[in-house]
Amino acid sequence: MTETNNTAAAEKALLDKFLKDNVSFIGPDKEINKNHHVNPRSLREDELLKQGVNSHKMAEIRSNLQSALDETFGIAEQTVASPAASCGDMSTGYFTPDGDLAIASTFGVAGFTVTLHYAIRWIMKYFKDEPTVGFKAGDGFLLNDARFGGIHSPDQHLFMPVFDGDEHIGWTVCAMHEGEIGARDPGGMGPSIESIWDEGFRGTPIKLVENYLIKRDLASLVQHNSREPHVIMADFKARLSACMRMERRMKEQVAQYGVDAVIAFMRSNVEYMAEESRRRVRDLPDGTARVSMYMDHTMREHAMMRTNFNFTVKGDRMIVDMRGSSPEIANRPINALTTCLCVGVSIALAHQVWPDLPCSQAIIDCFEFVLDENTVVAASELVPTALSMQVMFKIVTACEIAMSKFYYGAPTRYANTKAGWFNQPQAVMYGGINQHHDSVGNMCGDLNGMAGGAKFNEDGEHSIAPNFGCRTDTGESEEAEEGLPFVSVISKKIWPDNVGFGKFRGGAAYSYGMMRFGDQPFGFQTICGGSYFPSTMGLFGGYACTTYGVCRVRGKNLFETFKQSPDLWEADIFQFMNEQAVEEATYESLPSAVLFDLYAEGELFMQSQGAGGGYGDVLERDTDLVVKDLEEGVISHETAREIYFVVYNEETLIVDRTATEAARSAERKARVNRGQSWDEFVSEHVTEEPPADVPYFGSWNGSEELYAGPYGKGLPGQLPLIMMPDPKDVEIAQLKAQLAQQG
Amino acid sequence: MKYLATEYVQIDLDNEVWECRTCDHTLGSARENYKIFTKIYNRNPQEIHRPKLDPTKYEFTFSPNPKVCAIYEFYCPNCGTMMDVEYTVPGALPLHDFELDIDALKEKMQGRTPVVDAGEGVDTTQALREGAHDHSCSHDKNYGGQR
Ligand SMILES: [Zn+2]
Secondary structure: OOHHHHHHHHHHHHHHHHHHHOOOOOOOOHHHHOOOOOOOOOHHHHHHHHOOOOHHHHHHHHHHHHHHHHHHHHHHHHHOOOOOHHHOOEEEEEEOOOOOEEEEOOOEOOHHHHOOHHHHHHHHHHOOOOOOOOOOOOOEEEEOOHHHOOOOOOEEEEEEEEEEOOEEEEEEEEEEEOOOOOOOOOOOOOOOOOOHHHOOOOOOOEEEEEOOEEOHHHHHHHHHOOOOHHHHHHHHHHHHHHHHHHHHHHHHHHHHHOHHHHHHHHHHHHHHHHHHHHHHHHOOOOEEEEEEEEEEEOOOOEEEEEEEEEEEEEOOEEEEEOOOOOEOOOOOOOOOOHHHHHHHHHHHHHHHHOOOOOOOHHHHOOEEEEOOOOEOOEOOOOOOOOOOHHHHHHHHHHHHHHHHHHHHOOOOEOOOOEOOOOOOOOOOEEEEEOOOOOEEEEEOHHHHOOOOOOEOOOOOOOOOOOOOOOEOOOOOHHHHHHHOOEEEEEEEEEOOOOOOOOOEOOOOOEEEEEEEOOOOOEEEEOOOOOOOOOOOOOEOOOOOOOOOEEEEEEOOOHHHHHHHOHHHHHOOHHHHHHHOOOOOOEEEEEEOOOOOEEOOOOOEEEEEOOOOOOEOOHHHOOHHHHHHHHHOOOOOHHHHHHOOOOOEOOOOOOEOHHHHHHHHHHHHHHHHHHOEOHHHHHHHHOOOOOOOOOOEEEOOOOOOOEEEHHHOEEOOOOOOOOOOOOHHHHHHHHHHHHHHHHO | OEEEOOOOEEEEOOOOEEEEOOOOOEEEEOOOOHHHHOEEEEEOHHHHOOOOOOOOOOOOOOOOOOOOOEEEEEEOOOOOOEEEEEEEOOOOOOOOOEEEOHHHHHHHHOOOOOOOOOOOOEOHHHHHHHOOOOOHHHHHHHHOOOO
16 A cells, blocks of 8 residues: 555545534434344344243243333323323334334334334434433433434334443333424324424434433423423323333343343344244245325325335245335425335234234334335435325235235235225314313324224224224214314214225224314314225225215304204214205315314314225125125115115015026126226227326336326436425416406 | 135146136136236226215215226126226226236145135144244244234
């Protein structure tokens, strides 16, 4: 090496050190966020595991820690103030020191903890040795911005390190959907969020807790940035006490089994989950299952945004190719970070496919994700992601469907084969002042009342649990009424034909309507798609759910009308809307993303939860089950006759089995006659370009170019920044043009 | 050997063809998309998901919009069983939704008994007992059917 080279190397080293010591802002870390895999073993872990582990001792520690997590979950769920978390939208977990989820609570939504390895890795990389931060026993970090780990900003998490003497042996985490964090819309997520600066408090990991005490200066900072300062403090305390209890229980394990055994357990459990998932993937048939679905709304305007999920089994690897998905939209909240898609796959696997396996990021260690940057599945840090679950819920459904296909003929399966669960956050969000004079802004726990998909051997369950967590609760109407100024005029009412039809039908889902009560400023908003194009899908010939919208009756105090016509208490959405019995009121039916607005007393806001997808050919549905659906009001007579082809007496519901068989046989023949061959079908129906009048986003018929609605098309990475015009400006321009035409 | 690919189609691995599971009709080469051998119908989604609100009063009726949504129905050309439905944008090519690697499948199924009924494969605890990890005795007790 020459002297010149030596000097250059020394100068470069000096420069590198200078730059490293003088970073002005430590922000999200792309390298950390790109790695969903399990960390390599630490030296300590490697030494312990090389000595071999006593599997009985490991099982005892696991059982004890599992019960500690479930116990703390139970206590926290009862003490939190956030409406979502009190319905189980939370999780507790133990992590290894380097940030691998070793074990999570069986209750609730494990997805919250499953995505926090990113955050712990970030803290370990940037704060562990940072002289002004660091951490010791009794410290706790708060986080809510998903760019450091997590799903979206309304979620808040607390991490506390666990020490044995001086040795850092792990982390306890209590993670939940908090809700209100001072975003442009109440509740931390909403349709009008148009930039990352509208997302509210952007909490990086901050040391909120020192020596087991909440620091009041930092607490006030976060509280002051929320419409619900009291809820924020209550939940800080609930999370802190959960983490402290978990710490105590972990230390009990250390006292009983020794610190080596606890460290060895944590690591061996991570490795067990990764190995077991790899073994299960290896056991699947090699091949590709492709699922394409559409998000039909940006939350401000209609757009057909393709989401493409191709699952390929290759030996013991699972490759999830998401290319072809819609480009990101820079001023709408429906983009998702890839970290969010990874957690979607873990959730689907742990809740729907391998329910016997614990939910952990380790179970996707053998998964690889292929994507194009700056798409809705791989959003940049500069676009809003407050409603990232719009994208995440799609991959949950895609994973359910793809795995059902891989498993159908596989020699071993771990759960039922079934159609798509419902997958929209169909809850009313609210904001304003309540009857107790508190400032509020959050969502109703109705979000969890999604219906289950039909199974290969039985019907799906009605409004049972969200697609992202099988062990949660659904909000009670009475409890909502106690704290919020509205009355549930329609409370959880099943309506006919809100099921995915099939040999086995998807679960039905309830509708609900809230009528404003009182004169304080208070209003509603909603955050769903699926009003133009069904959101979840059926399986093997089963139909999807239908589409849903928001209906509202305004401009009149309906309490007056109800007083005169008490039988209106029995009415459902469709009776209100079709009969329009209240004169002088305005009736509107809208797509399911409705901007926040204040509502006057007696105005009515109505929505419905969605159905699960159907399974199999409708003509194979047992006629007794069709009659049962009729009796229970789950389907209409039209559906029984014209979709299931059942011939029966509408009064007695007695089925004519011979005539039904003949009708079904005739329909099978009619299908063969009306169906076209592939070539005929393609030449008559398939087009080179998406329909001209459809705002289409994503690849079309396998094109490499991505379409981008009004922005034309281009190869991934070569599209311009997509900023949608304000729909109100568009409407004003149209009205002006109309005026100009009229002279 | 017959491999059950879905509720309605199976693969005859010896002859490498797709077959209808309802009527045993041979559809075509197992190395191609089985949908190519079906009869396809372009269904207006409003015939299945009928409007619940009066379409003369409202644009949004709790029924899919045919301008952006079509249902492709795939029938067995022999017996008329509905093998699959696909919700898509009008004009889109039917999706090649399930493609099995026939060579790898033949290898994987060698010496194994194929599933002949959809309900057969479910036995979690058994799988975990047979699981290829050396401390399985404790894991199957705790994870088998735990949740
Ligand atoms: Zn057939």
